[in-house]
Amino acid sequence: MDILLAIGTRKGLWLARSSDRRNWEISGPQFPVADVKAVAIDTRRETPGLLAGVLNSHFGPTMVTSDDLGATWSEPDDAPIAFPADTEAALEGVWQLRPGPAAEPDVVYAGVEPSALFRSTDGGRTFELVRGLWDHPHRTEWFPGGGGKALHTIIPHPQDANRMAVAMSTGGVYQTVDGGQSWKPTNTGITAEFLPEPPEYGQCVHKVAAHPSEPDRMYLQNHGGVFRSVDAGQTWQSIADGVPDDFGFPMVAHPHRPGVIYNFPLTASMMRFPPKGRCAVYRSENGGDSWTELSDGLPEQGFWSAVMRDAMCADDADPAGIYFGSRNGEVYASADEGDHWRLVADHLPDVLCVRAAVIG
């Protein structure tokens, strides 16, 4: 088994390879002064493709692709992602890259700042704006979360290419059933502590995950609150009992076991550190009815860092590997679905995203 772990940080991209998820060979940095918030490993082709959103502080954002597992990268002459002139908008950053469903092997989606969805039909080389979402009348009322006004979550329906969910901070969850032509907010039950009343939209949703074999069951880490939907997002219920705090950023669904989810609780919302400085991932094996602390091999105290929304992931192996990276530049991996953890790398810049996959 050959596992590739891509680690995007505030100052570059690192790539790690392992055959056992315990011992790693690490290379990097690539794009050394660039913010890499989004990475994807597209396993729908014989040699997996890599995609990365790269933001250079001087020269702006772009996205790049690799057909040789990260040895070399390229971008087309014309901007791969750019807002059309009539929008009077300009790309500020790429926050999410998500390969489309298996039935559309050349489709890749990008979520960007300012909040917008782009779609590629050439494997992620070039993208077009999804107008249906950009033209939504709510758009002018979406406002920035602490990190910016961005579309950070994209969940294509695994069987129905016309269905998709996206999430943004702030804005909440929006879904389409007609291939992106129209969208509606699906946030009933999701709280917004920074607004006087629970709104139809405008929640600061941090991350949403769904299991590929149960796409109508969705799990959501909010800015205050952890939620589950069993009706494809039409309504949401709290599943925060059992976690030490309901603030946090990532939400990860197990790739093979429905109902198994992971998050990384932080003390809300003016602290934003793990409770008592104890580094711990939390796992539920029943869709959030109960939770278990997973901390074997993780720092027990003095861990004054946090895990960002895309800095936790699962690979697609069986048993699944779980990974996370922290703002203090540490990356941990578990080869046994979270029961035990080992350090992959440390002394990296802030980790913004991790993605892992079996590549051989």
Next chain:
Amino acid sequence: MATVRLPSVLRPDAGGAAELEVSGATLGAVLDEIGMRFPALERRLRDESGALRRYVNFYVDGEECRRLGGTAAALGPGAEVMVIPSVAGG
């Protein structure tokens, strides 16, 4: 015709050239022509709405362009445009 001098970090986007001879009566026009010839280079210098990248300075005959009207900065014959990344980042 203006001479546009590029920092080393941007030369790969100009086919390796350290200098470009570009026609244009204003900085904006020069960037338009750069965009025709080297689109990847152009988007390092300004975004798709035409706004100059905030941390890139353009010295037109020794004066930073933002004191001369930004992209409307007029370029005389034989003007020199030096592209210099500003002091930024961490």
